[in-house]
Amino acid sequence: MDTAPPREYTVNGAGLRSAPAVPLARALSRRHPPLLQRSIRYHRPRAPFCGVGFCTGCLVRVNGIPNVRACTYEPRSGDRIRTENAWPSSRFDLLGLLDVIFPHGIDTLHGFRRPRMVVPWYHRVVRQLAGYGKLPTPGPAATPPPGELVDRPVVIVGAGRTGRWVGEQLNARGVRALLLDRRAPTQPEPALEIRSRTTVAFLPPPAGTTGRRFRLVATQPGSSALMVRAESVVVASGGYDTSLLFPGNDRPGVLTADGTLALSGDHGAPPFTHAVVVGGGQRAAAMLDRFGEAVDAVVAPGAIEPQVTARATNLGVPLYPRTIIARANGHRRVRSVLLASRGRGASFEVPVDAVVLAHRRLPNNQLLFQAGARMSWRSIPGGYYPELDPAGRTSVPGLFAYGTVAGGAGAPADASTLAECVVTNAGPWPDPSPSIVEEMPNELDGYYREFLDRPRGRGKTIACACEDVLLEEVEEASRAGFRGIEVVKRYTSLGTGLCQGRYCLPDALLLLAILEGRTPPEVGYIRQRPPVVPVTLGALAELPEPAPESAA
Amino acid sequence: MNVPSRREYRTVIVGAGIVGLFTAYHLLRAGAGPVLVLDRGFLSSGASGRNGGGVRQQWETRATVRLAREAVAAYRRFGADFGYNIWFRQGGYLFLGGTDADMARLRKVNEVVRSEGLDARLLDPAGVIRIAPELNPTGIAGGAFLPTDGTLYPFPAVWGVYEAVRRLGGEVVLGLEARGVRTDAGRVVGVTTDAGEVTTGHVVNAAGGWSAEFAARAGLSVPNVASRHEILATEPLKPFLDPMIVRLGDGLYFSQTMRGEIVGGLSLPHPPGTEGGMPTSPEFLRAFARAMVGLVPALRHLGVLRAWSGFYDDTPDGLPVIGEDPRLPGFVQANGFGGHGFMLAPATTLRVARSVLGEPTDLDPALFSPGRFRTPGGPRPAEGLQLG
Numbered sequence: 001m002d003t004a005p006p007r008e009y010t011v012n013g014a015g016l017r018s019a020p021a022v023p024l025a026r027a028l029s030r031r032h033p034p035l036l037q038r039s040i041r042y043h044r045p046r047a048p049f050c051g052v053g054f055c056t057g058c059l060v061r062v063n064g065i066p067n068v069r070a071c072t073y074e075p076r077s078g079d080r081i082r083t084e085n086a087w088p089s090s091r092f093d094l095l096g097l098l099d100v101i102f103p104h105g106i107d108t109l110h111g112f113r114r115p116r117m118v119v120p121w122y123h124r125v126v127r128q129l130a131g132y133g134k135l136p137t138p139g140p141a142a143t144p145p146p147g148e149l150v151d152r153p154v155v156i157v158g159a160g161r162t163g164r165w166v167g168e169q170l171n172a173r174g175v176r177a178l179l180l181d182r183r184a185p186t187q188p189e190p191a192l193e194i195r196s197r198t199t200v201a202f203l204p205p206p207a208g209t210t211g212r213r214f215r216l217v218a219t220q221p222g223s224s225a226l227m228v229r230a231e232s233v234v235v236a237s238g239g240y241d242t243s244l245l246f247p248g249n250d251r252p253g254v255l256t257a258d259g260t261l262a263l264s265g266d267h268g269a270p271p272f273t274h275a276v277v278v279g280g281g282q283r284a285a286a287m288l289d290r291f292g293e294a295v296d297a298v299v300a301p302g303a304i305e306p307q308v309t310a311r312a313t314n315l316g317v318p319l320y321p322r323t324i325i326a327r328a329n330g331h332r333r334v335r336s337v338l339l340a341s342r343g344r345g346a347s348f349e350v351p352v353d354a355v356v357l358a359h360r361r362l363p364n365n366q367l368l369f370q371a372g373a374r375m376s377w378r379s380i381p382g383g384y385y386p387e388l389d390p391a392g393r394t395s396v397p398g399l400f401a402y403g404t405v406a407g408g409a410g411a412p413a414d415a416s417t418l419a420e421c422v423v424t425n426a427g428p429w430p431d432p433s434p435s436i437v438e439e440m441p442n443e444l445d446g447y448y449r450e451f452l453d454r455p456r457g458r459g460k461t462i463a464c465a466c467e468d469v470l471l472e473e474v475e476e477a478s479r480a481g482f483r484g485i486e487v488v489k490r491y492t493s494l495g496t497g498l499c500q501g502r503y504c505l506p507d508a509l510l511l512l513a514i515l516e517g518r519t520p521p522e523v524g525y526i527r528q529r530p531p532v533v534p535v536t537l538g539a540l541a542e543l544p545e546p547a548p549e550s551a552a
Numbered sequence: 553m554n555v556p557s558r559r560e561y562r563t564v565i566v567g568a569g570i571v572g573l574f575t576a577y578h579l580l581r582a583g584a585g586p587v588l589v590l591d592r593g594f595l596s597s598g599a600s601g602r603n604g605g606g607v608r609q610q611w612e613t614r615a616t617v618r619l620a621r622e623a624v625a626a627y628r629r630f631g632a633d634f635g636y637n638i639w640f641r642q643g644g645y646l647f648l649g650g651t652d653a654d655m656a657r658l659r660k661v662n663e664v665v666r667s668e669g670l671d672a673r674l675l676d677p678a679g680v681i682r683i684a685p686e687l688n689p690t691g692i693a694g695g696a697f698l699p700t701d702g703t704l705y706p707f708p709a710v711w712g713v714y715e716a717v718r719r720l721g722g723e724v725v726l727g728l729e730a731r732g733v734r735t736d737a738g739r740v741v742g743v744t745t746d747a748g749e750v751t752t753g754h755v756v757n758a759a760g761g762w763s764a765e766f767a768a769r770a771g772l773s774v775p776n777v778a779s780r781h782e783i784l785a786t787e788p789l790k791p792f793l794d795p796m797i798v799r800l801g802d803g804l805y806f807s808q809t810m811r812g813e814i815v816g817g818l819s820l821p822h823p824p825g826t827e828g829g830m831p832t833s834p835e836f837l838r839a840f841a842r843a844m845v846g847l848v849p850a851l852r853h854l855g856v857l858r859a860w861s862g863f864y865d866d867t868p869d870g871l872p873v874i875g876e877d878p879r880l881p882g883f884v885q886a887n888g889f890g891g892h893g894f895m896l897a898p899a900t901t902l903r904v905a906r907s908v909l910g911e912p913t914d915l916d917p918a919l920f921s922p923g924r925f926r927t928p929g930g931p932r933p934a935e936g937l938q939l940g
Binding site for chain 2 (some may be wrong): 040065066067108109110111112113114116119120123126127128130131132133134135136137138144202204205215217227480482484486487490491493496498500527529530531534535536537538539540541543545
């Protein structure tokens with residue numbers, strides 16, 4: 001790999017080179033995340049936020065194909081890459097004026113109705129503003145490779161630490177499982193069959209009585225789609241760092257811990273020089289371990305754990321427990337954050353160029369929802385987890401969950417129990433008892449109550465970055481009597497963008513619980529619509545034809 | 553919560569979709585309150601929140617063309633009347649024919665539509681491509697186009713009528729199921745719900761895909777059959793497509809919304825009935841993608857964002873059921889819209905409301921009445937253009 005030549009390509013016409021297997025966003029990150037994108041409604045500057053291929057912070061056009069995520073796309077020599085949805089450039093975008101002219105947002109639900117003679121013109125203008133990229137204009141179409149059909153007794157979704165343990169335990173019992181992982185390949189593991197860069201996008205509930213129980217649809221960027229038939233599926237899809245609500249929470253430089261790691265690579269420098277890390281637990285500690293030199297403060301919505309305090313003290317980093325992030329200042333990148341101690345403390349400003357969100361790690365539970373597993377709410381960290389028996393069986397026969405997504409640490413001993421159960425598959429499928437719901441309230445509950453009571457000052461608080469939905473719009477929907485996440489989703493379009501709600505629903509649930517005066521599980525959850533990540537029509541068209549099977 | 557505030561209503565409407573809500577609106581406007589609308593789901597949980605937003609006036613039956621023309625006029629006024637912008641955009645409906653039989657059908661539709669004074673056009677393949685240049689001309693024998701057809705956002709239409717109903721004093725109770733209908737001396741006297749019984753003289757069955765189920769709870773057997781249809785939305789693109797496109801043959805339809813997403817579906821056979829719920833199938837994703845990639849090759853690189861499904865409420869003759877059921881006085885049917893309830897709702901519900909009030913309507917009983925299925929010989933298939 002070291003001897004492989006660098007990749008040479010152009011970005012908006014300017015020549016660029018980077019090492020092979022380096023994602024574009026990382027190649028473009030110097031001391032700051034690259035400003036690649038303008039948001040869909042207000043053309044606010046956006047940079048990579050999640051870093052793992054879900055959010056809309058880094059969409060670019062590659063060789064005529066729109067909406068390619070720079071955070072996961074590894075450029076090839078000769079690529080022509082252009083930014084989209086901005087004129088003349090993503091740094092200086094004329095339509096960015098919309099953000100200034102409409103400080104409280106554009107009400108497309110009630111506005112643009114009068115005078116009636118002008119309505120068709122509104123339609124024309126507003127329609128032109130919609131959408132990210134333009135129609136694809138790819139070169140001469142190569143015949144797409146046919147989709148692949150694979151049949152395995154066991155599929156493991158996620159080849160991280162815990163997924164591999166399960167794979168090894170199955171190996172020891174003479175069952176070779178197929179592991180699917182959405183990330184680029186890491187160290188080779190000859191004993192395991194791992195397919196990297198393969199994202200399971202659709203896991204329908206088990207069908208029929210003949211043949212394999214499950215049919216998974218997976219997408220492989222730049223390649224064909226994959227359909228896998230399997231008798232058992234182990235979901236070990238891990239977790240992700242989620243968002244936080246505050247004015248300016250979408251500014252370039254506000255990014256998740258996942259995003260920070262992705263833009264830094266295994267050994268590289270972080271995309272900032274002076275960051276505030278948000279969070280008081282294990283993830284914040286990991287950020288200090290890796291990027292401590294570039295961290296200026298640790299801020300937590302609630303308490304800060306000793307593991308973080310110890311590290312911060314060693315590094316001389318000040319700690320701000322029980323502190324509200326009142327605003328991120330700056331336009332094209334973060335210049336400072338405004339903090340305030342909870343309990344009506346005075347606010348103070350800290351000059352930083354990044355806000356690293358490491359306060360709340362949630363399970364990648366979308367496939368479990370899709371497959372119909374019974375899920376229950378855990379107030380800490382505030383997310384839905386599958387109901388499981390001790391062996392890791394969900395309520396769906398043949399479907400297991402393990403590791404972070406199952407809400408456990410994922411101990412090797414448990415992998416052994418789970419593997420034994422997968423292999424023997426003995427006896428009737430048990431009905432897992434509901435997990436014990438912790439009684440402690442989520443620390444963000446009190447945090448958001450205070451946050452909502454405070455004057456918010458200038459600046460938009462983005463409740464859903466993909467669709468540019470403002471916190472004010474969610475509050476307005478609630479005030480108007482639209483209750484429940486399913487209805488608020490449809491009313492505001494929150495959660496209907498490219499990230500499929502990963503980065504807006506967790507906060508929206510807590511928020512609506514406060515606004516509606518009930519618990520998050522009463523606010524409900526959206527139905528997890530397939531696919532989990534966008535899958536191209538071309539890939540779907542080439543899906544292998546499944547053998548006829550009795551309908552679900 | 554979730555409990556009606558009164559014990560007695562003049563009318564109880566089952567189903568808070570666009571049909572139920574619009575019916576309540578017309579009744580309240582006529583001063584015929586109090587009205588209660590019940591729905592066991594949330595607002596827009598049924599077909600009113602699951603359809604593709606198409607509104608067309610091209611039909612085989614003249615009566616439907618007239619209703620549709622009225623509906624288009626109402627949707628044009630919607631923003632002014634209801635305070636919500638439904639983004640009704642008249643980009644036209646472009647039907648594609650692939651065979652001589654398709655073209656014969658489109659010609660027949662075109663004659664009816666033109667004779668009603670609408671500017672419908674028949675197109676040769678070149679004319680089709682002029683309207684939608686992104687289409688692959690292979691396999692297109694011609695088309696039919698009506699520029700005043702269009703698309704809208706279903707959700708704000710539901711919000712708007714919902715708020716108007718409540719403003720006019722109507723009551724909408726969500727998350728409450730109507731369990732049955734109480735009768736006395738052969739006519740409706742009440743509705744039983746999970747929150748007890750309410751007294752009423754009129755029940756409107758606007759339960760969409762579940763209308764046969766609710767009719768059965770009133771002891772009435774109806775020929776309505778729920779059929780599941782799947783639909784999907786893609787990533788948003790800058791606008792490139794003005795009309796809604798519908799292809800005869802495989803029933804492929806799609807349009808580009810104001811948000812830039814391509815929203816569309818395709819007719820796939822599914823087992824009838826509502827028992828299987830509303831899942832998405834890999835077969836649909838594959839079939840829709842194959843059809844789209846064939847018709848608009850550039851979209852091969854476009855990502856599908858989400859797929860969902862919903863129920864059409866189909867009738868044997870392809871026409872809705874509107875009016876009081878002759879077997880049970882006080883029980884008014886407003887269903888069987890076969891996937892077109894939303895586009896016709898402002899017009900059809902005016903007739904439903906009149907039926908509730910006991911007033912005559914201009915609807916031909918042979919085409920729309922609940923009793924038509926039990927006349928000797930039964931109804932003949934009347935409306936064949938069941939797509940999009």
